[in-house]
Amino acid sequence: MINIIWVGMLVIGVIVGGMSGRIEQVTAAALQASEAAVSLSFKLIGVMSLWLGIMKIADKSxxxxxxxxxxxxxxxxxxxxxxxxxxxxxxxxxxxxxxxxxxxxxxxxxxxxxxxxxxxxxxxxxxxxxxxxxxxxxxxxxxxxxxxxxxxxxxxxxxxxxxxxxxxxxxxxxxxxxxxxxxxxxxxxxxxxxxxx
Amino acid sequence: MLRMVETAAAWAIPLILLVIPLLGCLKRVPVYETFVEGAAEGFQTAIRIMPFLIAMMVAINVFKASGAMDAVITCLKPGLLLLKVPPELVPLAVMRPLSGTGALGITTDILHTYGADSLVGRTASTILASTDTTLYILTVYFGSVGIKKIRYAMGVGLFGDFVGFMAAVYYCQVFFKG
Known part of the structure; x- marks a missing residue:
């Protein structure tokens, strides 16, 4: 299911982008999104550690x-x-x-x-x-x-x-x-x- | 009302940070060591979900930037208008399950264009608050434990988004109109 959706979004995106003359925007979006995903997961490290730490205390107590x-x-x-x-x-x-x-x-x-x-x-x-x-x-x-x-x-x-x-x-x-x-x-x-x- | 909710929201996290370590102390748990032990798992968890986030965010952004998203919105518009959904809210309906930042952007735009206290503004706020980014949750949650076959979870999630959206439109019309 998730495979079909993922491939579908990419294929449709590239084809539609090519037809509507927005192929450069498609390239930029792909590169920027991969960067944004990395910085989002790095941002999550802090909150994740905080809550997992608090949760461990809650668990042991x-x-x-x-x-x-x-x-x-x-x-x-x-x-x-x-x-x-x-x-x-x-x-x-x-x-x-x-x-x-x-x-x-x-x-x-x-x-x-x-x-x-x-x-x-x-x-x-x-x-x-x-x-x-x-x-x-x-x-x-x-x-x-x-x-x-x-x-x-x-x-x-x-x-x-x-x-x-x-x-x-x-x-x-x-x-x-x-x-x-x-x-x-x-x-x-x-x-x-x-x-x- | 405003005061109460604002206070509750402002105190939610500090209270957790106060109460749980305090209870830990009372129970003679070595709180500092325990916290550090738990926090050590945070790094691996965040790194484990990174590839899934990259895969999903790239696909969604390619879809958005190519103009395909606008085409989907145009396609769904007549159906949603038949269900008495205000036309200004159609892009939000499509974006909400796909992208949290996208939905946030659309809502901010609606609040500034139509006013935060207009019916559309209130409805958009309700939609943003009462539903969640289904695709993000599915990707990250299932990805983190290596589930590949997600069975009916996607269908149920999207069904929930649709019901939440329609409920928000309906309740706001009943509450705020006239």
């Missing part, structure tokens, strides 16, 4: 175990394939709270941590497990309580009520989350990985 226990009914229902008390549940809980607090890019390392834990439970290391798909669905739908970036953006644009959008954001992201959870449960029913976890 039992904070994660406590929070995970609190939301266990929800995670048991969403991720039935994860065994009770597996560290993956803690990582998932941290990721979802970081998203809700609007940490943005700072949430990425927590997500990657959760994926690594889920990969340990995965039988076929090259194919996504059900739990991974559920986690991705929840993350891409992004449940947000405090949309900090957008509030700052609106303030900068001279809004009289930068936080007016908090209520609509909450409702829209709740709707999207309900939709993806339903959709994910249906997909698991129809294309669930039978024979594996």
């Amino acid at each position: 039992g904070v994660i175990r406590l929070c995970t226990w609190l939301i266990r009914p929800l995670t048991r229902w969403l991720f039935p394939s994860i065994p009770k008390d597996h560290p993956a549940l803690g990582a998932i809980m941290m990721l979802l709270s970081a998203n809700a607090l609007g940490l943005g890019n700072a949430a990425t390392p927590l997500g990657l941590k959760a994926m690594q834990e889920l990969q340990k439970l995965n039988m076929d290391k090259e194919t996504a497990s059900d739990a991974m798909c559920t986690l991705l669905a929840l993350t891409t739908a992004g449940f947000t309580l405090i949309p900090a970036t957008v509030i700052a953006l609106r303030s900068a644009a001279g809004s009289l009520g930068p936080t007016e959008i908090v209520a609509t954001t909450l409702m829209a992201s709740l709707t999207a989350n309900c939709a993806v959870i339903l959709c994910d449960k249906c997909c698991q029913r129809f294309f669930g990985d039978r024979g594996r976890h």
Whole structure:
């Protein structure tokens, strides 16, 4: 799937660029984007290290175990394939709270941590497990309580009520989350990985 | 309302930095050593996702720069207009799942052109806040652990983006119109 999309974007991009006489822009875009990707991952090193360090403290002091226990009914229902008390549940809980607090890019390392834990439970290391798909669905739908970036953006644009959008954001992201959870449960029913976890 | 949310947003990270190490101390965890131990993983993780970021960002930017993105927007416009989506928001609908910086740019542009407190401005803000960059998340998350077959994850993610987008348009019309 991702192969087709990737090749598709490149092929269509080059052909359309050639036809519309924007081939130089295409070259420039390709070179600039590769540079931008490298500087983005370098920028992420700092935040990643920070959050992974804090998370380790939270882990060793039992904070994660406590929070995970609190939301266990929800995670048991969403991720039935994860065994009770597996560290993956803690990582998932941290990721979802970081998203809700609007940490943005700072949430990425927590997500990657959760994926690594889920990969340990995965039988076929090259194919996504059900739990991974559920986690991705929840993350891409992004449940947000405090949309900090957008509030700052609106303030900068001279809004009289930068936080007016908090209520609509909450409702829209709740709707999207309900939709993806339903959709994910249906997909698991129809294309669930039978024979594996 | 503004004050409360702003305070909450400003305090979110400092509070985490205060509470977790403090609890660690109370539990007699060697906090400094533990932090360093965890932070050491940050470098490898960031480097591991780099090739995936390069691959995706190059493809998306080639697609954008060639004018193909504009063609997609033109194609999708009639359908989205039928669903009562304001025409100003169509580019944002297409860009949101593909590129976070692209969507941020479009939203900034909308806020400055139509005003942050216009219906379009508020809707664009809601869309940006309530959905996430699906393609970035799929690439980075699956890439970091070496998953090649992503099954239905892309479909579910894009479906969520669509529902989030339509919900934002609908709720903003109900809340802010008149």
